[in-house]
Amino acid sequence: MEFGFTEDQLAFRDAVRDLLAKECPPSVVRAAWTNADGRSGGATSGGGAWHALGAMGVLGALVPESAGGLGLSELDVVLLAEETGRAALPEPFVEHVFVGAPLAVDDHPGVVTGDVTVTAGDPLIPWAVSADVVVRLDPDPVIALGTDAKFDAVSSVDGARRLARLVDATESRPLTREELSGAFWRGNLGYAAQLLGLSRQMLDLTVGYTVDRKQFGAAIGSFQAIKHQLANVRVGIEFAAPLVYRAAHSLAADAPDAAVHVSMAKAQTADVAKLAARAALQCHGAIGYSYEYDLHLWMKRAWALAGAWGDAAWHRERVARAILDVK
């Protein structure tokens, strides 16, 4: 029995964290709200962070070595997704690395480097227009492999997450049942990890602010009303993280309960991210409510991912079916 990550896994996480600190500071997230494609590279499609991740091999991490990838498992990349959440990376990271690249690599070897970008949706597809390959889980699970896909764009509360519905694509193939299932649970694991990272960052940001901000002659972080809200967020994070890591292990090990474990992780992280967002905003007060302050960039990503691919209640119902209904 050992519940922890290997030195290699932690080193990989640290490398990605360092990369994101350099390539994806908050200014990049903010810029993505108003640039052409909502991604990290400014006006051009595919950003600086994206290509740097590609150069590191991360974008093909789950692609078999035989196809040019790193041949890693969900357990090896779960911490990377958490880091991209912490950075609020405006890229289809989960959609590409966890979902799309393994499905598309046979047709598009460029997914390994990120020269070809894959995205995925169920049914709302983020960064669909700027992607090269699109996976749609619902309705009619399909992978659109060519350039003829047509979209209806819709607006998300998260300005970077350029959403669309896939309307039509002739150069496409249906997903097999197995591909669909794998894609769905891997994607949910990735979102759970990102929600965890988003929660950590919202908490850190708020701790930093409340230590500095003075009112009534004291740092507001010294008041119990602030302390206890943030302590509750910290408790929530503490008891969400192991569910995420266990789910990654279960998927990697192809455990029979893997899907239920992912649902547990997604339900818990969706709830804690919403709690973190609410507490962070309340403890910030008016400054958190202003567009110029960064908090809302994280908060809105959290809101979006908490509902995507099944919200907390949906995933809890999956758990309920597994544990409550007599088979």
Next chain:
Amino acid sequence: MEFGFTEDQLAFRDAVRDLLAKECPPSVVRAAWTNADGRSGGATSGGGAWHALGAMGVLGALVPESAGGLGLSELDVVLLAEETGRAALPEPFVEHVFVGAPLAVDDHPGVVTGDVTVTAGDPLIPWAVSADVVVRLDPDPVIALGTDAKFDAVSSVDGARRLARLVDATESRPLTREELSGAFWRGNLGYAAQLLGLSRQMLDLTVGYTVDRKQFGAAIGSFQAIKHQLANVRVGIEFAAPLVYRAAHSLAADAPDAAVHVSMAKAQTADVAKLAARAALQCHGAIGYSYEYDLHLWMKRAWALAGAWGDAAWHRERVARAILDVK
């Protein structure tokens, strides 16, 4: 439009409050846990408070004047029930005044003075064994008018509330559909009012304790963690009370939505009483957890009444049916 009570109604409340302060101090509530019948009179059946209420006419308040009662309405007595909750009166007050006396008075004129005690249950009947007349709402709505009723006693968490199920009674008559409905909603109104009074008393007790109790060199009531818990209870009470009073008005006015209004009141007061109990215990700490301290007497009554005759979720579902389901 006027949302308030008349001078007469308030004076009646004050008189009952004074009576209970004298006849039903906490020592009487505590004694009822261990005496023979669980009531306010010590070893004898029917306590001091009961006869005093009878002498004041309260016990026949809803009985028509033609039958010797005061001929009052639910609106006139709702505040009295609230006071009996505040005092945790160990008597079948709601069961007798709101439910049973109007049903039994033709056979037993003594209900007006309390010489005959009526109780009621759905299906668990409090103080059944010491009562003279018993109303059972479920199963088979029936009023047992004679002395041959047989009971199965069961134990409540509230040691004063001697519970039983009615097993058999030959001297009885079935309730009409109208009697049943009236009894059920009037009883729930009475419980809602008692829950409100219980909540007020638990809050007052806790405010008193936290003002006095010092730890870390200060009254614990000066800490935000205590203040905010108790402020939340106070808010809850503020927005439960008007629902109770409106429900009383609706029953008195025979309004078409009266039953829904009672359900709103019961749902809200059950929730706020549980909140008040939890906050009161937590803010007291260990002393609240001891049997010798009075808080638990109120807390357990609150737990019992919160679940009796439909808990908060049951009553919310009644509201849901009325407002959500397209008729």
Next chain:
Amino acid sequence: MDLTWSPAEQEFRADVAGWLQANVPSEPLPSGDTAAGFALHLEWERKLFDARWAVVSWPEEYGGRSASLWEWLIFEEEYYRAGAPQRVTQNGIFLLAPTIFEFGTPEQQDRYLPTMASGEESWCQGWSEPDAGSDLAGIRSTATRDDAAGGWRLNGQKTWTTRGAFCTHLFGLFRTDPSAERHRGLTYFLVPLDTVGVTVRGFGRLDGDEGFAEVFFEDALVTDDLVLGGIDQGWSVAMATTGSERGLTLRSPGRFMATAERLVALYRERGPDAVDGSLRGRVAQAYIDSEAYRLQTLQTVTRVTGGDPPGVESSLTKVFWSELDVSLHEIALDLLGFEAELESPWMKGFEFALSGPIYAGTNEIQRNVIAERVLGLPRK
């Protein structure tokens, strides 16, 4: 207790409802917290004013109908029920006007009230400063006597000024006695925003609208007739205003009843297919809470009409309505499931609702007030 409306009140309601039905724009106006939307909202305000619906509770001479509190409640219920536009003039009408009625000179009343009611002049609130948010007593902006110029020189900065970038005037507190501490030595000023030395910079809110502004003062001269109440009396004058903000006038039950009704409609559409079995009970609870809020208001109005002024209990109200508003929108978003993240009135309303527990005294401050001034717990 009498829960019926009098024939006169019913007639008043019918008048309001009839006029609104005939006049409320069929398409919602763009947000009043944008420059373009604000202008369109002012047109609507003018229309309201011309029909004498802008300030129903004011005396006739200033454009009102001397409506009772009951009639005001009825007006608000119908206004929200009709889905009529947001009142972009509300900071003036609901926060400043009560103060002018109480503390203003007759000249100030005649000068400012009619133009405020018509929307010809629009007012924003200059309370908060970068270092004075929850703690308003920490205000640092100054007003220094300039006898030569015959007035006061304002210096400093206000911020989080709602719709400040679109308004013509600001009301706010400035420190006139620099030696006084905290709540003392502040004075309440009325400031035209086109005064030389005043600079307004709009900035965005959470929901993307440019609803906030920073206002900078550099030796801006305001004359003596722009002082409201006495010199150094600003705190007590302002408290009367914040009393209004937190009290009865701003958050009418009609707003939450209308939202609850929309939530019920959404539930009827979406709820029966929802996986989440808790939604039904949560919708019912939110509806019960909006009823509770309405009834508690009726109780308060009865008391106030009977001569008992609203007091610190308004902190109870603030906590309740602000949390109810968040809850109503959260439930709606949960009903929307994965579509919750899409642009919609519910998401926009949710973002707005999140400001409720923050502005006009955070709910943390309100809970302190409840604990100390309602329950009697020790300050420290």
Next chain:
Amino acid sequence: MDLTWSPAEQEFRADVAGWLQANVPSEPLPSGDTAAGFALHLEWERKLFDARWAVVSWPEEYGGRSASLWEWLIFEEEYYRAGAPQRVTQNGIFLLAPTIFEFGTPEQQDRYLPTMASGEESWCQGWSEPDAGSDLAGIRSTATRDDAAGGWRLNGQKTWTTRGAFCTHLFGLFRTDPSAERHRGLTYFLVPLDTVGVTVRGFGRLDGDEGFAEVFFEDALVTDDLVLGGIDQGWSVAMATTGSERGLTLRSPGRFMATAERLVALYRERGPDAVDGSLRGRVAQAYIDSEAYRLQTLQTVTRVTGGDPPGVESSLTKVFWSELDVSLHEIALDLLGFEAELESPWMKGFEFALSGPIYAGTNEIQRNVIAERVLGLPRK
């Protein structure tokens, strides 16, 4: 990451489960917090000890099996799963024993550990005093040097002493340096309750059991060999103990997993007919939380086994398990509906669960610790 148990661990589990299946009383014992029940529980403790299951993680010489933390977790899982009796000796075994192992002399270890493990001597905790509850540094009970008698004279009062009326010994803090303030000048004593000058008065708990005691000291003489750790070193010695109380050893995941399983069984019986649509999701959430608690413990044990001592993070654990325990029971009572008020293991368990957020440092204190020592917020 490896989430499988080794063959040796599986064998250990089978041994535990087999023994428990053969030996756990088929009828639950009466509450161990009553005099009669306590005696029956001690018989059970003796049976555990004789089979070397009483203190599995202790060295063999004191009756244990030198079990690893993993094996201890397995033991606890099986113990709760089997519905085996409450451990009435737990305050000694889990709170005092770690302190004796760390600070006791060899003589103290030999004298007290074996009799504690067998239940021959039973220990209660003398921490709280009437004026020192959450604020343990406010302890006023004194120990005064009496050279003539060759020891210390204890005076004062302890209270909220769990099972104090039934135990033979007490461990607790007394002030040896009256001039020292707060945490300084306290000494940790081991006190036989039959010492002359010690009076124990049992009193009732919320659930009606006589589980609490007050202990009065009047010039009670304790000899030097009853000092644990150094004179005036009591606070740091005690903190090691409270570290255990709050940490890994007391609240094993097995307890909450077993409760969650019982809740699932109750839901299967009652849930499908329940009117309350939220119950299904709440049961699932409580199950998820008990899983989260188990997994977080695995994470911690991995870290501790790797040499990293458990730290202030134990405050996170305390808040979580105590609220989870309340929640598990609240959901069960909601499933029971109007029958919730009847005597039942669920109501009894609920009453007990309510003590969780209070004892061993209230959750308010724990949240302060989390904010200050985990998050780094300023103390004041």
